[in-house]
Amino acid sequence: MKKILVTGGTGYIGSHTVVELQRKGYEVLIVDNLSNSRLDVLDNIETISGIRPAFEQLDLADGKLTAEFFQRNPSLDGVIHFAAFKAVGQSVADPLMYYRNNLYSLVNVLQGMKDNNIQNLVFSSSCTVYGQPEQLPVNEKAPIQKAWSPYGNTKQMSEEIIEFTVKSCDVKAIALRYFNPIGAHESALIGELPLGTPNNLMPFVTQTAIGIRECLSVFGGDYDTPDGTAVRDYIHVVDIAQAHVVAVERMLGDKGKSNFEIFNLGTGNGLSVLEVINSFEKTSGQKLNYKIVDRRSGDVEKVWADTTFANQELGWKALKGLDEMTLSAWKWELRLAEIKK
Ligand SMILES: NC(=O)c1ccc[n+]([C@@H]2O[C@H](COP(=O)([O-])OP(=O)(O)OC[C@H]3O[C@@H](n4cnc5c(N)ncnc54)[C@H](O)[C@@H]3O)[C@@H](O)[C@H]2O)c1
Known part of the structure; x- marks a missing residue:
């Protein structure tokens, strides 16, 4: 049984990925400091898959603790590194907190992998690296634009850190640039x-x-889009999670074309905010109270993915549609309300 370390595995995308890894027969070890997730996620993963993943609470930004962790767990087949802070506004207010957490933890994970001869890394990147692309859909060869936030900057810098590291040692990596993950597990x-x-x-x-x-x-x-609202490539979180399993399999099977590959994870369809709201109202049966206000600074007008490379090279394609995304998000919100009672 291949063993995969999932950092940030009790978080949103991490927890869905753990379930998909378990479904495919992988043994999973989660490391998370619970700064943005809860321990009872482990119970819920176990309820879904029937298997409780191993868990260690650890701050990966702490170099000493992370080095000790890797020494205790040298026989890992791969690492999926989700652990990071992700709130754009908070990163603008406190950039150093973002650089410290997101970059230190990546460096510490890479160091642990290098020192213990763990070769395969899958990294969570983001479409924010493209800014407002000149051409749409945007493919992986599009130029990286100056970051609009410290958060986005940590993703650009992380990709560069990985790129130089894989050139210097036996670690191989795949960076997955997510577009806009939404929705929740069907359960x-x-x-x-x-x-x-x-x-x-x-x-x-x-x-x-x-x-x-x-x-x-x-x-x-008043954006230059069909209904005037901003357009994004929303993708179901379970589709994103499954792409991570495919990426791990590509690395374990040594099928990569180079030691550092980058793939867009999107559906390839741009959807406006109003389209998402309309879908939500239809699937949930709820009338939403909303108003259109001024643009928010830092938001791009429109972006959606060219997914050709991921479709052809990874053999992966997003399968779930917008209604499935909005309905599952609503069922999740209803469950959260149920728990709070
Ligand atoms: N959700 C999105 O819209 C989106 C889009 C693009 C990229 N990403 C990236 O995907 C990854 C996962 O995102 P998510 O939405 O699941 O976020 P999340 O906050 O739900 O999950 C991240 C997890 O990492 C943990 N963590 C943070 N810093 C840590 C540290 N120093 N040590 C140990 N654990 C730590 C948190 O407690 C949390 O459980 C992040 O790297 C994020 O930047 C997310």
Whole structure:
């Protein structure tokens, strides 16, 4: 049985990926410091898969603790590194906290891999590296644009750190550039747990519908898009999770074309904010209280993925549609409300 370390494995995308890895017969070890997730996620993973993943609570930004962890666990077949802070606004307010957490933890993980001859890394990157691309859909060869936030900057710098590291040792890596992951597991047992006010559209939609927030502000109604609202490539989190398993298999099977590969993970379809709201109202049966307000600084107008490379090289394709995404997100919000009672 191949053993995979999943850092940030109790988080949103990590927990879904753990379930998909277990489904494919991998043994999973999770490391997380629980800064943005909860321990009971392990119970819910176990309920879904029937297997409780091994877990260690650890701050990967701590070099000494991380080195000791890798010494205790040298026989790993691969690492999927999700652990990072991800709130764009918070990163603008406290850049050093983001550089420290996101870059130190990556460096410590790479060092642990190098020192213990662990060769395969899958890294969580983001479409934020493209900024507002000149050409759409955007493919992996598009130029990286100057980052609009410290968070985005940590993703660009992380890719560069990985690129130089793989040239210097036996570690190989795949960076997956996610577009906009939304939705939750069909069981409604795991999903996104936003701390504080959500930055992203979907948790804001579901929290407004359930009454946690009064009104959803749609930022910008005058963009150069079919209905004037911003366009993104929303992708179901389970599709994203499955891509990680495919990436791990590619590395374990030594099928990569180079030691550092980069793939877009999107559906290839751009959807406007209003299209997401319409789908949500249809699938949930809830009328959403929203208003269109001024554009938010730092938001790009439109971006969606060219997924040809991932489709052809990884043999992976996003399968779930928008209605499945919005309905599963709603069922997850209903479950969170149930737990709170
Ligand atoms: N969700 C998105 O929209 C999105 C989009 C693009 C990229 N990403 C990236 O994907 C990854 C996972 O995102 P997510 O949405 O699942 O976020 P999340 O916050 O739900 O999960 C991240 C997990 O990492 C843990 N963590 C953070 N810093 C840590 C540290 N120093 N040591 C140990 N654990 C630590 C947190 O407790 C959390 O459980 C992140 O790297 C994020 O930047 C997310």
